[in-house]
Amino acid sequence: MPIVTEPKIIAGNSNLPLAKAVSRRMSLYRGMSVGLVDARVERFNDQEIFVEVYENVRGEDMFIMQSTSRPANDNLMELLIMADALRRSSAARITAVIPYFGYARQDRRTKARTPITAKLVANMIHEAGIERVLTMDLHATQIQGFFDIPVDNLYASPVFALDIMKQFEGQLEDVMIVSPDVGGVARARELAKRIGAPLSIVDKRREKPGEVAEMTVIGDVTGKKCIIVDDICDTAGTLCKAAEVLMDHGATEVHSYITHGVLSGPAVERVTNSVMKSLVITDSIAATEDVAAAPNIRIVPTAPMFAQAILNIWNGTSVSSLFETDTLGPIYEGIL
Structure with a gap:
């Protein structure tokens, strides 16, 4: 298997400005260019989603940046299809970076005959081949327990x-x-x-x-x-x-x-x-x-925090260190 040299980021259409800001911030931290993976995420005439990755990702540590915000269903499907494309392209590990986790408000049955959609979405993400989730301020922290894979929940x-x-x-x-x-x-x-x-x-x-x-x-x-x-x-x-x-x-x-x-x-x-x-x-x-x-x-901006979190995951170092104001202070110096 090839040696993983750099983390690779691929972005869906939900929040391209944030994805580009994260890649710029990672480039600054690494002292070298960390660009978005060249890919296209398009729709057929009947609105089916099609994904094609133009770069080799075999053996690579992949990070998919995609908020499942409005339109929630379209953005969720983009995330799942991108994960499937990467898994079938032999990516070594796939991490979903979901700044806003949609359907999180449906985390329990409030009435009879209602779904727990947050658990359903967690199952779909796992089955798509995603091995780790990085998100921020889950509506209910117990949603982390809905996943059978590691979930890093950052705090704003x-x-x-x-x-x-x-x-x-x-x-x-x-x-x-x-x-x-x-x-x-x-x-x-x-x-x-x-x-x-x-x-x-x-x-x-x-x-x-x-x-x-x-x-x-x-x-x-x-x-x-x-x-x-x-x-x-x-x-x-x-x-x-x-x-x-x-x-x-x-x-x-x-x-x-x-x-x-x-x-x-x-x-x-x-x-x-x-x-x-x-x-x-x-x-x-x-x-x-x-x-x-x-x-x-x-x-x-959240790009400085997400960029550092991605690098910490890639390096195998602590993500919880980003929970502290003292740690984030230098990262956000001159930004806020």
Whole structure:
């Protein structure tokens, strides 16, 4: 078998800007060019997906970069078909780099006769020949247990902590971290500990799915610069209402740090017209033109973290070292 000399990255169509940014960052770290593998991922007239890899990948350590974001089904199928193409081309190892793992919200049976789609997707990924998964901020961490292969789940909180410490320099004593619901307390507490800020919770009650009937603020936010922390922002209805409730309870400013900006439907318009001073998201999902043009939406890069994680996997070194702010600080120096 040939000796593996460099990691090779192949990208689907879901988030090409992020894939190119990761390859540039890896080139910087390695001191040599690490380009994307030359391939085409196209569709026939009936929308069947076709993949052709133009480079030799026999015996190589392959990394497929593909978020399973909107359109989730198309992007998921691209990932599976690319994995099959690489497996049949005798790649030594195939790692799926999935910055945003779709279907993660369907991680348990909430009612009778409903699926656990996250487990189904995990099975499909495994059966396609993928041997490892690298993702970020899974909606539910127990999804790692749905896989029979190693899963490395990166966290956005160290990057968010670096950004908050820079954006609110000299004002950290006025910052309050807020969880938008009881289920997200662990995520919010983790970020609060990193920056030494207090924690508050917005308790929401729903009369029916998609509609929030009542919100209660647990904790005193009077005079505080509130930062709402969550993993996914979809239609932004709950987020914008939570911001209004916080302002009504005496907050001076409301900002939000959300890992995955799904931002579907009226989300961008809602955020633009809301009382939120800023919404900070990562580039795990490719930004639409509306998102990029929104005056109060800012995007922080994940390419430095993913590039280092890929190199650590390839080298057989620790990925968990990237959970620490001290480790990421030098990587993000001059970026945030």
